[in-house]
Amino acid sequence: MTTATNTVQANSESNVWEGGQAPFGVKYGKLMMWYFLLSDAFTFAAFLISYGAIRFTVGQDIWPEPNRVFDAFPVLGHGYPLLFVSLMTFILILSSVFMVRAVQEGHQMNKKGVILWLGFTILGGIAFLSCQAWEWAHLIHNGMTMTSPITYEIGGHGSGAVFVGPLAFGQLFFTITGFHGFHVTTGVVINTIVFLNVVFGTYEKKKNYDMVEKVGLYWHFVDLVWVFVFLGFYLL
Amino acid sequence: MSDVNTTMEHTHAEAGHHAHEAHHENFFTKYLFTMDHKMIAKQFLITGIFWAIIGAFFSVVFRLQLGFPNADLSWLAPVMGRWLTPDGTLDPNFYNALITMHGTLLVFFVLTAGLSGTFANFLIPLQIGARDMASPLMNMLSYWFFFLASVIMFASLFIPDGPAQGGWTAYPPLSYLQGQGMTLWLLSLTFFVASTVLGGLNYITTILNMRTKGMSMFKMPLTIWALFFTAVIGLLSFPVLVAGFILLIFDRSLGTSFYLSDLVVNGQFLDKGTGSPILYEHLFWFLGHPEVYIVILPAMGIVSEVLSVNSKKPVFGYRAMVFSILAITILSFLVWAHHMFVSGMNPFVGSIFVLFTLLIAVPSAIKVFNWIATIWRGNIRLNPQTMYAIGFVSMFISGGLTGIFLGNSTIDIQLHDTYFIVAHFHIVMGVAAFLGMFAGVHHWFPKMFGRYMNRSMAYMHFWVTLIGAYLIFWPMHYMGMAGVPRRYYSFDAFDAFSQFAGMNTFISVVAMIVFAFQILWVANFFYSIFRGRKVKESNPWGATTLEWTTPINPGHGNWPGDIPEVYRWPYDYNKNGHEFIPQTVPMEEGELEHEETPAPEKVS
Amino acid sequence: MILSDQEYQMHKAAVWRATIILSVVTTVEVGIALLYDTFFHESGFRMALAVFMIMATLVKAYYIVAVFMHLKYERKAMAITILMPIMFLIWLLIALLMEGVSWHQMIEFYG
Structure with missing residues (x-):
């Protein structure tokens, strides 16, 4: 792919903007996807920046410690700070890697490879969503909702002293991870549609797997956003 | 990647092929669910005109209340119904609904969708030499999302609570306390954003990828540059509005408190914690300010084109114009908080916003000087579109000057939320953008419908609109400086403002006259579609750009044969003894491009 | 469009390298975050660590955009x-x- 691009560049580096051709050497569909993601990035940025502003308003003193809020793991119980969310992060990163592999196999016109890796990608997405469902259910069960504040015991489980956080924490958490989860869900649905198209040979007939590349961009974007959500809610 | 170009050729060829088969279309595929960019443009225009009539009618009704306080309006009962109290006066709650709808409809539905939706769809493929948009399907969806938004907004006018009453900015906590009208308003605008983003993606990729051979970026007409950056602004600012709306919807429906703090409403204490309504104002104006450039940039592009064609002179400072548009685009994202100097925001941050705001005067002034220099010593033909374009420049100067006052945070404390600001933005983005739109419609009407609009009616409409707009808004500056606040139902309670009663009556009377003449224009528009003088020549204005190389009534696919190639920039007027040289004419041996031509000798 | 075998292998290697970098950076981030309430109560330390976290996140974002989303190889x-x-x-x-x-x-x- 790079060589092909390079030859085009070598032939016409000076006049790619002269009309009659795509100046970036990219078809309109992929370009549209990129600019759509840019636009979507502004939505997420608006959410995360609002998060920052509200957190500064509340003040660091009464903002909950992520290590205390997110310290549960299925089956094992409490006392494992950030372990579960690390697992979620790895699942999403791996899913993203699978997607890169699917795109690469698509460039090689290797239908079986695309099916394999796209299948893994979808499984990764479903696994991530399941993890998020568990985490939400756990937090709601512990009393944090859109209208009631987060509470946890300051000295760890069983110590008795209870910390009551601001309402804003839960509201922002559910809104932003929810909006991200909505994107993951959409991604899984779109990936599944593309997966079926791959299986039925739609793209083989078209002689290009561009659609896999386009949904791939969307999928990586979801991963990219998660990196920043992870930073905001779990690391800072 | 080398196959990209061949694929493009294919799509072009296919579209051309379709063009020959276009005769099998039935009514639905031709006029309703069409993918032809020209028809979609007309759909946007006519929907926009529909909303413009409703929005302007609302303004006449609330001007009646302001000019003739508590007058008996029962003669309006067949139209207004519940919005009047039993004794025939206007219900104060519905007064708020009227101003909210007037703002929303005109800013979003008319001057965004109706203006850039119309001209981006119509002009981009025609002027860059493409068969259609990059994705005609998404283009169609863009219109139908807009239509859906329109239907929801229209429906909200008829629900028992009445439509939204929180101002077009919908600030919480006021918008938090509203009923279903507000819910529908938010829903409608969310669909509207979907429409804008779909359209914007299409415009941007079409301009980048689909230009015909030879059409380099700096050979594009200024209309295309303006529409390109309009799409960029829309694409980057509307998503932030959506984020702000989602938080507002959650505040209203799920009991969250992003924008609400511990406050007392109607004697009731809301225990809401630490949210801040200023956050909403920031998110809203991050769209809201770029939005005014979404409104004005297409008009600027149209005016540049119209002035150049009709004074038969090249646009003065083409590159300066392009870079001014770029500078305006960048600055528009840095200045949003100048709308909120008195909101209680951090005054230090406010001072930074003052700096950026005043910088916008530079590219705006460059553009104004260039327009004037374009018509300077030109062979000006004073047809309606030229008149409208000159009217635009006049309005833009008058409105822009008051912007410098308002951009200073200290003066803004006095002028904020008074009639001064009403006058400012109505002149600079309301009337000016409308005049640009009228210029555009008159200029491209022959291409859209194959007929001319009636000139006498247009001249009458132009003079009444221009003089009327000044008579309406000029007095408002004085009222604003005296402190008369906007959005008030009545000033009965304020003795100090009683001196303005006569002025208010005068403004209302003029507003009604101007409204009547807008109806005249609409009548002219529809009359001319069916009965106007037919266009006999394919290039009636003697313009150089590509849309005039198509047949008089181009089918889907625009050019029956091959797409023409482009050899020169779009403003070769009065060159080498020719009045105009179309872009498709190859450069002659030894001919210099415009920018290489030495400056003309000084005339003493 | 189809790459030579050598290039294909090269691209695959680049992706796996990016994966390892992302995993390592995430692990380091989480490891340091765990120390927050144990060692670093002073706000000065917290501030320094926040800067580190943001830097590390930007590194991760770079690899996702440049390698996974292929932007490094575009014009x-x-x-x-x-x-x-x-x-x-x-x-x-x-x-x-x-x-x-x-x-x-x-x-x-x-x-």
Whole structure:
């Protein structure tokens, strides 16, 4: 792919903007996807920046410690700070890697490879969503909702002293991870549609797997956003 | 990647092929669910005109209340119904609904969708030499999302609570306390954003990828540059509005408190914690300010084109114009908080916003000087579109000057939320953008419908609109400086403002006259579609750009044969003894491009 | 479109390398975050660590965008058109964080 691009560049580096051709050497569909993601990035940025502003308003003193809020793991119980969310992060990163592999196999016109890796990608997405469902259910069960504040015991489980956080924490958490989860869900649905198209040979007939590349961009974007959500809610 | 170009050729060829088969279309595929960019443009225009009539009618009704306080309006009962109290006066709650709808409809539905939706769809493929948009399907969806938004907004006018009453900015906590009208308003605008983003993606990729051979970026007409950056602004600012709306919807429906703090409403204490309504104002104006450039940039592009064609002179400072548009685009994202100097925001941050705001005067002034220099010593033909374009420049100067006052945070404390600001933005983005739109419609009407609009009616409409707009808004500056606040139902309670009663009556009377003449224009528009003088020549204005190389009534696919190639920039007027040289004419041996031509000798 | 075998292997290697970098950076981030309430109570330390976390996140974002989303291999002009608008967000971030501090002070002052 790079060589092909390079030859085009070598032939016409000076006049790619002269009309009659795509100046970036990219078809309109992929370009549209990129600019759509840019636009979507502004939505997420608006959410995360609002998060920052509200957190500064509340003040660091009464903002909950992520290590205390997110310290549960299925089956094992409490006392494992950030372990579960690390697992979620790895699942999403791996899913993203699978997607890169699917795109690469698509460039090689290797239908079986695309099916394999796209299948893994979808499984990764479903696994991530399941993890998020568990985490939400756990937090709601512990009393944090859109209208009631987060509470946890300051000295760890069983110590008795209870910390009551601001309402804003839960509201922002559910809104932003929810909006991200909505994107993951959409991604899984779109990936599944593309997966079926791959299986039925739609793209083989078209002689290009561009659609896999386009949904791939969307999928990586979801991963990219998660990196920043992870930073905001779990690391800072 | 080398196959990209061949694929493009294919799509072009296919579209051309379709063009020959276009005769099998039935009514639905031709006029309703069409993918032809020209028809979609007309759909946007006519929907926009529909909303413009409703929005302007609302303004006449609330001007009646302001000019003739508590007058008996029962003669309006067949139209207004519940919005009047039993004794025939206007219900104060519905007064708020009227101003909210007037703002929303005109800013979003008319001057965004109706203006850039119309001209981006119509002009981009025609002027860059493409068969259609990059994705005609998404283009169609863009219109139908807009239509859906329109239907929801229209429906909200008829629900028992009445439509939204929180101002077009919908600030919480006021918008938090509203009923279903507000819910529908938010829903409608969310669909509207979907429409804008779909359209914007299409415009941007079409301009980048689909230009015909030879059409380099700096050979594009200024209309295309303006529409390109309009799409960029829309694409980057509307998503932030959506984020702000989602938080507002959650505040209203799920009991969250992003924008609400511990406050007392109607004697009731809301225990809401630490949210801040200023956050909403920031998110809203991050769209809201770029939005005014979404409104004005297409008009600027149209005016540049119209002035150049009709004074038969090249646009003065083409590159300066392009870079001014770029500078305006960048600055528009840095200045949003100048709308909120008195909101209680951090005054230090406010001072930074003052700096950026005043910088916008530079590219705006460059553009104004260039327009004037374009018509300077030109062979000006004073047809309606030229008149409208000159009217635009006049309005833009008058409105822009008051912007410098308002951009200073200290003066803004006095002028904020008074009639001064009403006058400012109505002149600079309301009337000016409308005049640009009228210029555009008159200029491209022959291409859209194959007929001319009636000139006498247009001249009458132009003079009444221009003089009327000044008579309406000029007095408002004085009222604003005296402190008369906007959005008030009545000033009965304020003795100090009683001196303005006569002025208010005068403004209302003029507003009604101007409204009547807008109806005249609409009548002219529809009359001319069916009965106007037919266009006999394919290039009636003697313009150089590509849309005039198509047949008089181009089918889907625009050019029956091959797409023409482009050899020169779009403003070769009065060159080498020719009045105009179309872009498709190859450069002659030894001919210099415009920018290489030495400056003309000084005339003493 | 189809790559030579050598290039194909090269691309695969680049992807796996990026994966390892992402995993290592995430592990380091989480490891340090775990130490927050044990060792670093002073706000100065927290501030320094927050800066580190943001840097590490930007490194991760770079690898996702450049390698996974393939932007490194696209033409430079395209990358510029996509990355330049992000500058607007930096000003939004600065302005709103300053606002957040100011709202906090107002609440403290007026109670």
